[in-house]
Amino acid sequence: DGLKGISDSVFSIYPASSYQTCCVHLSRTIAHKVRVSDRAEICEDFKSVYRAESLEMGQQALHSFVEKWKSKYPKVTKPLLNNSYLFTFYSFPKSIWRSIYSTNLIESFNKQIKKYSKRKEQFPNEESLERFLVSQFDQYNQRFATRCHIG
Known part of the structure; x- marks a missing residue:
């Protein structure tokens, strides 16, 4: 898994650091893996995951996203569930979330x-x-x- 290698490298040098997956790049990856007719809707649904008001609401939005799209796009939804670096930005002040979830x-x-x-x-x-x-x-x-x- 590519994320595992990247995060291992970061943590080997900076063991106390936090790692965040870029949600904008995840959104672009999702867009490339789905039908053109579904792109706008699935990307809009994914925005609710990283634009939620709290960690709990973000996790709930992810669960809803996965439930809605898992039967049609299992290769898109499964990696999101396994991504432990999707919600790191919620542990920082809300005023800088946007600067963290996009690299x-x-x-x-x-x-x-x-x-x-x-x-x-x-x-x-x-x-x-x-x-x-x-x-x-x-x-x-x-x-x-x-x-x-x-x-």
């Missing part, structure tokens, strides 16, 4: 770092690469320092 900001930054690092034909040494990366992190932190979490 798009982080992935966008990682893509940007990769793009800029590739453009540099070569760095004369590891220290120059490190200085470049630190400057990118600093710019990122300055840009998002005043960012308000929706909620």
Whole structure:
């Protein structure tokens, strides 16, 4: 299982950390695995899982989602039931849930770092690469320092 490997890697380095599966990417995966005629409805139903008002309501929404779709799409619903990292964000303040259940900001930054690092034909040494990366992190932190979490 891919999630197991990723989470094991995270926990081996940061044993006290929390891991969250990206709900937006799960939604996209679900959309790709269902009939086009069902996409809008199943994705809307899945939103109720990660946009619930509490952990209990989220778990209830997941149960309802699975009951509704399990006979038609068992390969979509079964992995959701086995995903122990689906509800991690509920243990944080509600004001930052949206920033946690979607990893798009982080992935966008990682893509940007990769793009800029590739453009540099070569760095004369590891220290120059490190200085470049630190400057990118600093710019990122300055840009998002005043960012308000929706909620």
